Amino acid sequence: MIHAHVSAWFVTLILFFVALFLIRAGKKKPLKIVQMVLRLFYLLVLGTGLHLLAAAYQFKVLEANIKGLIGLWIIFLMEFILTRGGKGKPTKVFWIQLVIALILVFYFGYVVLG
Numbered sequence: 001m002i003h004a005h006v007s008a009w010f011v012t013l014i015l016f017f018v019a020l021f022l023i024r025a026g027k028k029k030p031l032k033i034v035q036m037v038l039r040l041f042y043l044l045v046l047g048t049g050l051h052l053l054a055a056a057y058q059f060k061v062l063e064a065n066i067k068g069l070i071g072l073w074i075i076f077l078m079e080f081i082l083t084r085g086g087k088g089k090p091t092k093v094f095w096i097q098l099v100i101a102l103i104l105v106f107y108f109g110y111v112v113l114g
């Protein structure tokens with residue numbers, strides 16, 4: 001399940017950057033499709049994450065839950081950035097949060113929960 005989770009968030013991050021590129025390029029139709037696939041992957045990340053949270057964690061429960069909440073926040077931030085960015089609205093505040101949340105999630109995922 002850990003491999004499924006890692007694969008899911010990896011693909012999610014790539015699709016997020018593809019979507020950003022499509023916004024910049026002004027390609028609306030492909031953007032819609034990528035965003036739909038991306039939302040499917042949000043669910044996969046969430047599903048595998050919740051499964052890990054429920055099944056694998058007998059200890060470090062608090063840390064795992066914090067990690068899960070940060071992961072969830074990342075999903076919201078990506079969605080905010082893409083929907084607002086697509087409408088030409090400012091996204092800077094969300095970008096700052098995204099960078100911090102990504103650092104935290106990798107810290108929790110690999111260092112704390114390693």
Ligand code: HEM
Binds near residue numbers: 002074106114
């Ligand atoms: C885009 C969002 C997310 C990213 C980038 C992310 C990233 C990671 C990383 C790097 C790890 C460590 C993998 C390893 O040890 O090989 C991990 C593990 C984990 N993730 Fe996520 N995650 C995300 C979303 C979520 C969500 C939404 C949840 C829960 C609702 C979640 C729950 C977990 C749990 C419980 C583990 C611990 C697995 C273990 O070490 O045994 N993650 N995640």
